[in-house]
Amino acid sequence: MTPILQAQNLNKRFGGNEAVKDVSFVVNAGECVVLAGDNGAGKSTVIKMISGVHTPTSGEVRFQEERLTGKTPNAIRQTGIETIYQDLALADNLDPGLNLYLGREATRRFLGIPMVDRRTMRETAKEVLKGLGIVIPDPSAPVRDLSGGQRQAIAIARAIHWKAKLVIMDEPTAALGVPEQREVMALIERLKAQGVGIILISHNLPDIFAAADRIIVLARGVVAGERRPAETSDEEIVRLMMGAAG
Amino acid sequence: MSGSSAQKPTGASFLKPLLGAWSWIFLLAILVFFELYARAETGQTFLFRVYNIQSIAIAASQILLLALGLTLVIVAGHIDLSIGFTTGLSAVVMALVIRMAGPESGWAIVILAMLVGTFAAVIVGLVNGWLVAILNVPSFIGTLGTYGVARGGALIVAGGATVSIRSDEARAFGNGDILGFPVPVVVAAVLAFLCHYLLAHTRFGVHTYALGANRASVERAGVNVKKHLIWLFVISAVTAGVGGLVYTGRFSAGAANAGEPILLYAVAAVFIGGASLTGGQGTITGTVIGAFIIAVIQFGLVFSGLPPYWQFVAVGLVIIVAVLVDQSRDKLTGMQS
Ligand SMILES: Nc1ncnc2c1ncn2[C@@H]1O[C@H](COP(=O)(O)OP(=O)(O)OP(=O)(O)O)[C@@H](O)[C@H]1O
Ligand SMILES: [Mg+2]
Numbered sequence: 001m002t003p004i005l006q007a008q009n010l011n012k013r014f015g016g017n018e019a020v021k022d023v024s025f026v027v028n029a030g031e032c033v034v035l036a037g038d039n040g041a042g043k044s045t046v047i048k049m050i051s052g053v054h055t056p057t058s059g060e061v062r063f064q065e066e067r068l069t070g071k072t073p074n075a076i077r078q079t080g081i082e083t084i085y086q087d088l089a090l091a092d093n094l095d096p097g098l099n100l101y102l103g104r105e106a107t108r109r110f111l112g113i114p115m116v117d118r119r120t121m122r123e124t125a126k127e128v129l130k131g132l133g134i135v136i137p138d139p140s141a142p143v144r145d146l147s148g149g150q151r152q153a154i155a156i157a158r159a160i161h162w163k164a165k166l167v168i169m170d171e172p173t174a175a176l177g178v179p180e181q182r183e184v185m186a187l188i189e190r191l192k193a194q195g196v197g198i199i200l201i202s203h204n205l206p207d208i209f210a211a212a213d214r215i216i217v218l219a220r221g222v223v224a225g226e227r228r229p230a231e232t233s234d235e236e237i238v239r240l241m242m243g244a245a246g
Numbered sequence: 247m248s249g250s251s252a253q254k255p256t257g258a259s260f261l262k263p264l265l266g267a268w269s270w271i272f273l274l275a276i277l278v279f280f281e282l283y284a285r286a287e288t289g290q291t292f293l294f295r296v297y298n299i300q301s302i303a304i305a306a307s308q309i310l311l312l313a314l315g316l317t318l319v320i321v322a323g324h325i326d327l328s329i330g331f332t333t334g335l336s337a338v339v340m341a342l343v344i345r346m347a348g349p350e351s352g353w354a355i356v357i358l359a360m361l362v363g364t365f366a367a368v369i370v371g372l373v374n375g376w377l378v379a380i381l382n383v384p385s386f387i388g389t390l391g392t393y394g395v396a397r398g399g400a401l402i403v404a405g406g407a408t409v410s411i412r413s414d415e416a417r418a419f420g421n422g423d424i425l426g427f428p429v430p431v432v433v434a435a436v437l438a439f440l441c442h443y444l445l446a447h448t449r450f451g452v453h454t455y456a457l458g459a460n461r462a463s464v465e466r467a468g469v470n471v472k473k474h475l476i477w478l479f480v481i482s483a484v485t486a487g488v489g490g491l492v493y494t495g496r497f498s499a500g501a502a503n504a505g506e507p508i509l510l511y512a513v514a515a516v517f518i519g520g521a522s523l524t525g526g527q528g529t530i531t532g533t534v535i536g537a538f539i540i541a542v543i544q545f546g547l548v549f550s551g552l553p554p555y556w557q558f559v560a561v562g563l564v565i566i567v568a569v570l571v572d573q574s575r576d577k578l579t580g581m582q583s
Contacts, residue, residue: 074468091456091463093526098452103467105449115447 323525333505336490341500367487375476420495458525
């Protein structure tokens with residue numbers, strides 16, 4: 001398998017604080033890589049260097065052989081990397097369809113005048129969500145009325161509909177109840193089945209072991225170890241997170 | 247995550263559409279009230295008389311011209327307090343251009359004067375947009391600043407007084423009618439239609455709502471939020487400026503304070519129409535209803551022979567009711583999620 005994403009020797013310094021030091025890893029198509037680590041380990045900083053929010057102090061990111069480093073977040077999104085932040089960045093007052101299409105709205109012409117095509121977007125959203133096993137009771141209601149898991153599903157649907165090849169998720173289950181956490185984990189499985197590569201940030205050991213094909217443990221900005229779930233244990237991952245040499 | 251979470255308290259889902267339509271119901275109620283009152287007191291009809299309808303429509307269109315662009319700004323989660331004096335500035339600038347051209351001004355001069363007046367408004371809008379979008383000044387403070395600047399500017403340009411003009415064309419623009427509809431009403435209706443299209447049917451409108459709910463949502467969707475905000479403030483200034491042009495036409499004079507008494511009513515019309523201070527809500531249809539509610543109260547009180555000062559009290563009460571309705575609507579939504 002050729003990797004779709006390669007992070008090579010990433011470094012990020014904030015003033016005197018070296019938040020990320022010499023981090024390298026790859027992600028393959030259809031593979032879920034979990035970034036694990038304690039608070040402040042540098043997980044969010046790593047993914048922000050991939051999504052273009054931060055420019056690395058040194059090192060680079062390559063996506064399907066193309067150099068991403070230096071591109072804007074928008075340009076990076078257009079190459080097929082969708083980042084789902086913890087706050088989801090949904091427009092709560094709009095329906096799922098408009099949220100799915102936000103920034104790329106479908107239009108139709110009425111008497112030659114372009115109009116936003118709410119119905120098409122709503123129907124598409126319904127279909128995409130159905131493909132994820134999610135039924136939204138009222139597709140024309142604003143997403144603020146939906147559950148945390150359903151909202152997460154809309155963010156994931158956006159990645160699927162716009163044919164993302166890599167989806168980055170920063171603690172997607174942190175704010176959810178237990179049944180919804182399980183549903184998000186099921187969504188991750190479906191994404192993988194469609195050949196989408198995933199980078200998942202998580203604190204939660206059961207989640208990590210359920211989703212990961214590979215676990216990369218960060219501690220104080222460096223890669224403390226890389227393991228396959230079958231070859232490791234809870235205790236070892238925790239030990240790596242605490243910064244013990246791997 | 248499936249359909250099972252759809253069960254909602256039935257009381258709330260019954261009340262919600264009623265609250266959503268309260269402004270229609272309220273407008274209907276005050277019309278009925280004034281009609282009954284007029285018949286009982288004077289034996290005359292209030293509503294079924296062309297003159298009354300025209301007067302109400304003209305008063306509503308004056309409020310609307312300030313409130314239309316403001317609706318877009320408020321939906322985006324901002325406010326534009328400068329519009330009162332943008333109206334005055336455009337009114338004075340239009341009057342000055344006509345006066346400079348001399349007494350024999352034809353349509354060409356009047357149209358040029360209107361263009362220059364609108365241009366003055368665009369400048370105020372650009373300054374507002376620059377302050378809010380580029381310098382990140384909160385819009386309440388930034389537009390309060392331009393309120394002062396536009397007010398001073400209008401007074402300075404006008405030499406501290408009203409600029410009166412003699413122009414049959416300008417008078418026709420302010421007082422004529424098209425197929426029985428007063429020109430100011432036609433102008434307001436056309437702008438209302440355009441603003442409605444923009445807000446309800448274009449991508450620009452969708453982004454305006456999203457911006458009001460969550461700036462990050464549109465930013466991450468790749469929308470140029472700064473440019474969007476500048477456009478919103480320019481649109482707001484332009485509709486207010488057109489209000490000034492209509493004023494100069496109606497009264498054959500441009501006054502620096504032309505929009506001052508209307509500012510509060512315009513803000514009220516937007517909120518009565520269902521907008522919320524936190525942004526993300528509001529419609530042009532709602533604002534039109536809001537403007538008509540205020541216009542009916544204004545005219546109705548005068549018509550009933552009550553001292554005109556009662557209109558301030560009445561409009562103030564309606565604003566408070568509007569806010570209470572908005573809050574209970576939020577509470578119902580909170581209950582459902
Ligand atoms: N924009 C920034 N400016 C300065 N320092 C930053 C910035 N972002 C992160 N840091 C610092 O970089 C280090 C790594 O932070 P990061 O957010 O990547 O950690 P994390 O692993 O995501 O932690 P958490 O699990 O709490 O989300 C921390 O010491 C943090 O204070
Ligand atoms: Mg983090």
